Amino acid sequence: MVLMDVLSVRNILHDAEKAKDKKAPMGVDVTIENFTDEDLNALDVLDDFEDLSKKTKDDLLKVGVDTEENERAGSFLQVDQSNVFTNNSISNNIEIMNIGIALDKYSWLKDYMWQVVKPDADKYTAKTALREEDDGIKSGYFIRSLPNTKEVFPVQACMFISDEDVMQTAHNIIIAEENSELHLITGCATGEDISSAMHVGVSEMYLKPGSKITFTMVHNWAEQVEVRPRTGIKLGDNSTYLNNYILTSPVNSLQSYPTAYCDGVNSRAVFQSIQAGKKDSIIDVGSRVLLNGAGSAGEVISRAVSQDESKIYSRGHLAGTVPDVKGHLECHGLVLSDNSMIYAVPELEASSTNLEMSHEAAVGKIDEEEINYLTSRGISEEEAASMIVRGFLSIDITGLPEELTNTTQKMIDMSVEGM
Amino acid sequence: MVIFMLLEIENLSVEVAGKQVLKGVDLSIDNGETHVLLGPNGAGKSTLFLTVLGFPQYKVIDGSIKFKGEDITQLSTADRVNKGIGVSFQNPPAIRGVSVENLLKLESHQEVNQPLNSRMKELAKKLKFSDEFLQRDVNFGFSGGEVKRSEILQLLAQMPDFTMFDEPDSGVDIENVELLASEIGALLDKELKHDLRKRSGLLITHLGYILNFINADKAHVLMNGKIICSGNPGEIIEDIQKNGFNGCVECAQYPS
Ligand SMILES: Nc1ncnc2c1ncn2[C@@H]1O[C@H](COP(=O)(O)OP(=O)(O)OP(=O)(O)O)[C@@H](O)[C@H]1O
Ligand SMILES: [Mg+2]
Numbered sequence: 001m002v003l004m005d006v007l008s009v010r011n012i013l014h015d016a017e018k019a020k021d022k023k024a025p026m027g028v029d030v031t032i033e034n035f036t037d038e039d040l041n042a043l044d045v046l047d048d049f050e051d052l053s054k055k056t057k058d059d060l061l062k063v064g065v066d067t068e069e070n071e072r073a074g075s076f077l078q079v080d081q082s083n084v085f086t087n088n089s090i091s092n093n094i095e096i097m098n099i100g101i102a103l104d105k106y107s108w109l110k111d112y113m114w115q116v117v118k119p120d121a122d123k124y125t126a127k128t129a130l131r132e133e134d135d136g137i138k139s140g141y142f143i144r145s146l147p148n149t150k151e152v153f154p155v156q157a158c159m160f161i162s163d164e165d166v167m168q169t170a171h172n173i174i175i176a177e178e179n180s181e182l183h184l185i186t187g188c189a190t191g192e193d194i195s196s197a198m199h200v201g202v203s204e205m206y207l208k209p210g211s212k213i214t215f216t217m218v219h220n221w222a223e224q225v226e227v228r229p230r231t232g233i234k235l236g237d238n239s240t241y242l243n244n245y246i247l248t249s250p251v252n253s254l255q256s257y258p259t260a261y262c263d264g265v266n267s268r269a270v271f272q273s274i275q276a277g278k279k280d281s282i283i284d285v286g287s288r289v290l291l292n293g294a295g296s297a298g299e300v301i302s303r304a305v306s307q308d309e310s311k312i313y314s315r316g317h318l319a320g321t322v323p324d325v326k327g328h329l330e331c332h333g334l335v336l337s338d339n340s341m342i343y344a345v346p347e348l349e350a351s352s353t354n355l356e357m358s359h360e361a362a363v364g365k366i367d368e369e370e371i372n373y374l375t376s377r378g379i380s381e382e383e384a385a386s387m388i389v390r391g392f393l394s395i396d397i398t399g400l401p402e403e404l405t406n407t408t409q410k411m412i413d414m415s416v417e418g419m
Numbered sequence: 420m421v422i423f424m425l426l427e428i429e430n431l432s433v434e435v436a437g438k439q440v441l442k443g444v445d446l447s448i449d450n451g452e453t454h455v456l457l458g459p460n461g462a463g464k465s466t467l468f469l470t471v472l473g474f475p476q477y478k479v480i481d482g483s484i485k486f487k488g489e490d491i492t493q494l495s496t497a498d499r500v501n502k503g504i505g506v507s508f509q510n511p512p513a514i515r516g517v518s519v520e521n522l523l524k525l526e527s528h529q530e531v532n533q534p535l536n537s538r539m540k541e542l543a544k545k546l547k548f549s550d551e552f553l554q555r556d557v558n559f560g561f562s563g564g565e566v567k568r569s570e571i572l573q574l575l576a577q578m579p580d581f582t583m584f585d586e587p588d589s590g591v592d593i594e595n596v597e598l599l600a601s602e603i604g605a606l607l608d609k610e611l612k613h614d615l616r617k618r619s620g621l622l623i624t625h626l627g628y629i630l631n632f633i634n635a636d637k638a639h640v641l642m643n644g645k646i647i648c649s650g651n652p653g654e655i656i657e658d659i660q661k662n663g664f665n666g667c668v669e670c671a672q673y674p675s
Contacts, residue, residue, distance in 0.1 A: 335536045371472050376508075377526050377573060378500040391516020391556070 016129035029257025035167035038081035063187025093149035100138025116232025140170035145182035176211035207239035231258035235267035262296035277310025286315025306340035329359035331345035451616030459640035497542035504578030507570035526576035563590035600632035
């Protein structure tokens with residue numbers, strides 16, 4: 001190892017060590033020690049993606065991961081702390097591999113580690129960094145689209161928790177090289193009977209000039225799972241990042257606040273999210289776009305519905321630091337039960353002149369007039385309410401290739417169907 | 420032999436938001452008949468419609484509504500509609516995320532995952548709706564005229580036995596009034612001879628222009644929550660045009 005590398009590792013370790021007990025500024029504080037660290041690759045590698053049980057395959061399909069790999073450009077599956085399946089051979093345009101393998105293969109990759117997510121952000125990132133550097137747990141995926149390529153089919157990546165009390169960490173690096181297009185479907189789920197587990201996923205994405213990434217994530221956790229994704233996205237000139245996030249299953253608590261740094265000229269980031277709070281779930285999801293590049297634009301759209309005793313904090317933050325940037329924020333919430341709650345926090349921050357930023361926030365219950373209207377067409381009151389909720393949650397998926405739009409729309413419809 | 424009227428409203432008193440709006444309304448409509456409901460703004464016309472439809476805010480404090488001989492005063496809106504009542508709204512709300520096409524499928528009892536049937540497709544075309552339009556969210560961003568046409572299209576999907584039209588012509592240009600009138604005619608069996616008609620309707624209009632294209636059998640004037648006169652539509656409208664609604668008050672005081 002050259003001296004610089006040794007120093008940078010030491011820095012990461014040093015920072016992480018200091019932040020070991022640092023609470024996150026948002027979300028319920030989780031006692032990490034209640035969960036068990038797993039060994040790297042303790043589970044056997046799958047010879048065939050189809051070797052999973054029927055039940056697991058169905059679970060994966062629910063979060064958009066198709067073990068038959070129809071219309072997919074590649075696959076990655078991590079179960080607990082083991083990378084049990086990788087298919088890197090479908091597309092010549094895209095590389096997919098375990099992050100540890102990638103770090104061995106590409107000496108430059110370390111320069112992308114811990115750049116847009118900091119190891120000392122909170123105890124969850126610290127934990128991931130410490131496991132990585134101290135225990136050599138290099139889990140997570142590396143996905144890269146090669147320069148000047150346009151793969152229309154998505155890569156699918158899945159994080160799966162199969163065992164009780166598991167603490168799953170992952171560090172993912174996604175790079176879209178110059179003028180390339182990369183589509184990702186990432187699904188997260190837990191196996192049957194998992195009553196308690198924790199997932200921390202650090203994801204760092206880099207968009208080189210002229211590139212585009214679409215990132216569609218479906219979460220299907222169990223009732224007692226703690227989820228702390230930590231995501232940073234860095235956008236180069238004329239690049240576009242589209243993020244769709246869907247959560248409609250119960251979870252114990254989930255907190256995330258992905259941040260896009262629109263540093264490039266005319267770069268653009270769009271976050272759309274759908275959250276349905278069920279049972280006792282405490283969901284705290286935001287999206288942040290920092291408009292640092294001239295002509296950059298950001299859009300944050302969220303739809304939240306709360307049922308049962310759930311609590312949803314729906315956040316959005318746009319910050320414009322240079323002139324001629326544009327941003328729009330939209331937080332809409334529907335409160336469906338008296339014991340649930342939605343707290344919408346839209347924030348706009350302008351530290352330059354001549355920028356255009358707006359927000360729209362509305363939280364309420366189902367409009368009785370709309371129910372009446374539908375019942376006056378012969379639809380029962382119950383069905384009318386569920387149509388309105390489904391309609392409320394159906395956001396337009398734009399910017400994806402046609403094939404993927406349909407798949408994504410189906411994924412959303414499927415998630416929203418039971419509402 | 421039919422021994423009861425299609426719709427029989429007796430001594431109906433209704434309260435909305437703590438205020439009594441209807442004060443003992445009597446109104447009967449037979450099979451195959453088209454009636455017109457006239458009256459000044461705020462008289463209670465829409466209230467009467469929405470009460471017949473059974474919207475929860477409209478509390479019946481006295482009287483009854485019978486449909487096809489059955490007392491429906493306590494039924495839910497969906498149940499009433501499924502018995503054959505329909506309405507086109509004066510100001511319907513927008514429903515985000517529900518497309519016109521999907522609503523039409525539900526109204527005409529088609530499977531939502533099957534393509535729209537050809538009858539509905541033709542009717543949509545007749546009412547000047549493109550395929551793209553049918554994908555739009557119901558009433559969201561519709562122009563005034565589009566709202567009215569979409570309401571009639573939905574009724575054509577339902578084909579109720581008794582239809583209430585709340586100002587189907589307001590805000591509609593002359594050409595489109597004729598188009599709407601002809602489809603309203605279809606909802607009222609107007610193509611059949613009078614004694615063969617089964618479907619009935621009650622229509623609210625302020626301008627009366629639409630009545631040049633739809634023959635009505637009877638008109639009623641509602642004022643301050645009461646029907647103060649009923650009779651020949653032509654005569655009543657002429658009288659209102661000449662003397663305003665005050666003329667009706669007089670004719671109510673001195674019934675001929
Ligand atoms: N949902 C409601 N809440 C409060 N007041 C209502 C409601 N519906 C009707 N009203 C009141 O009842 C009265 C009658 O209203 P209605 O809409 O029935 O009149 P209308 O005859 O249809 O008038 P227009 O010709 O203006 O449409 C009005 O004073 C109105 O404000
Ligand atoms: Mg009215």
